[in-house]
Amino acid sequence: MAIRERLSGNEAVAYAIKQINPDVMPAFPITPSTEIPQYVANYIANGEIDTEFIHVESEHSSMSATLGASAAGARALTATSSCGLALMWEELYVAASDRLPIVLALVNRALTGPININADHSDSMGARDSGWIQIYAESNQEVYDNFLQAYPIAEHKDVRLPVMICQDGFITSHGVENIELVEDAPVKEFVGEYEPEHYLLNKKETMAIGPYAVSNYYMETKRAQRQAMLNAKQVILDVAAKFEQMTGRKYGFFEEYRMEDAEYAVVIIGSAAGTCKAAIDQIRENTGKKVGLVKIRVFRPFPEEELAQALKNVKAVAVLDRSEMFAGTSGPLGAEVRAALFGAKADVEVVNYFYGLGGRDITITDFEEIYGKLENIAKTHKINDMYSYIGLRSK
Amino acid sequence: MKNTVEIRWHGRGGQGAKTAALLLADVAFKTGKYVQGFPEYGPERMGAPITAYNRISDKKITVHSNIYEPDFVAVVDDTLLEAIDVTHGLSPEGGIVVNTQKSREEIVKQLRGYQGKIYTIDAREISEKALGKYFPNSPMLAAVVALSGVIEQEVFLNEMRASFEHKFAKKPEVIDGNMAALELTFEALK
């Protein structure tokens, strides 16, 4: 029986952690993720779980301690945001190359500067090349569901990679919404006990983790890491299928919303996808125009071929990026989508928009305008700018 | 009434406007609705003007933007009326409730010709009468329910009693006081 609840995104993640009862959680507070370790600390203090909480003096240390715990054989996790993630930089790469199945609850927040506490994806997008699997959520329900799927993906023998479970700071992390929780027993069964094959505290096997790799080994190691990322695709789908059996909720690499007959599509990540859905319903009802949405859930590994398939029949696509990368063409999602469509030789017009940087709101009206522009582009085949901005004040 | 009722709360940091929005989401949730309750966050601290929002609907809510054209507005502190355009975007079909000790006429004057329903409520008087202390949340919550009709008053009162009984299990003496605050508010707004 599903439990009908209303929770904030941070509460939902903390609740998932409680249900999983992992072994070790080192964490350092940073807005807007602070509540997650706070709630977990409460669960521990109340005797509801026996996770070992480690108070550390920085995020460099929280990720280091998470690595150490995971290498020792523990199911370990931490939570952070923004500059906290930046301070973990070095360890992010170590976690991935050491193939440690760590889970990180990331509450997306703009990276300084200018200093800002609100949602954008500059923190996790900056870490997109670190070798972590990245899974994003539209709603509190999705971040909870994604978190439950994180360890089964990370710990799978074909994968063994760290997983970042991302949600938009404040918008979902601090917003209360309806949510359906899974009962404890099925969660425990779904996530399972962690039985690492190799770990440092194993008395029966002496081992070393993270040796120096000279040039003769480094490249082979990276290729093997890529293989784990490639393998993760099937595992992500398998875990999602098992999750659907448990909950009835379906997940894949991305969600297609009203794409069956869509001529104009938006590609987006995160909470704004929900606003886009509302805009789509409104546009279709009022004008009958065939608009749709592809919401990226899994950004790493990037579902290149599948995405190209989903978009190849539309007339024009707007890719919306919630982080800047100062490239010639677009933001990080825009670059991936363009590459995917180019690789598939798809004849689709693509435009890129920056939106929501540093918490700038995006509304139904904004999406209506975007679809209007797509219609125009499809008609004229004229794209004036490779990228533009939504909600930017300009002369 | 449209599918989703949108409510905007204005308060000052520390006065409980965010808590009131979350309480409204809670009680609406308990009556079977889909809800959202969320604050607009910045670096503000105690005393600074803050905004919080509710969406309440019979259908699943996916929108994640702020609310710019609310159906209803609740103002927890009347000193905000000078600094903030509280009726901005407010639907003339909807209404506003202001917590104030001033007369209704004075408040109407400050609302820049707003055409919708205008309720004023003296949450301080009601709270002090019912609870002996100033907790504006219970009267404000009841006032928003009375203004918006988003929940039937009787259903609301039953849910609130259940929730107070749960919350104040160890302090049963405050349950009746809080219930009285809600009922006095409904009476005052009849």
Add this chain to the structure above:
Amino acid sequence: MKSTEINERSPWQDITEGNQIYEPATSKNFCTGEWRTQTPVFIEEKCKQCLLCFPVCPDSSIPLKDGKRGEFDYDHCKGCGICAKVCPFGAITMKEGK
């Protein structure tokens, strides 16, 4: 996969996950003595067994048994010369070559 089965010709598929090594003391398999361009020579009659040389060796190439040092482990000694420097009795000298 044993570490001795992995070498600089191993394809990427044959390298352990995260380069993890599943056995102890594998550094013994790596004969760093091959790097040596100068070699310490142990002159046993001058040695007072003060053992100042043993702890300073960066490669643990001065074996110790029953409180006495023995002949150098030339498989691993890189010829750094620190032992010769610390010996107060001239019991270690450095010679050119292996």
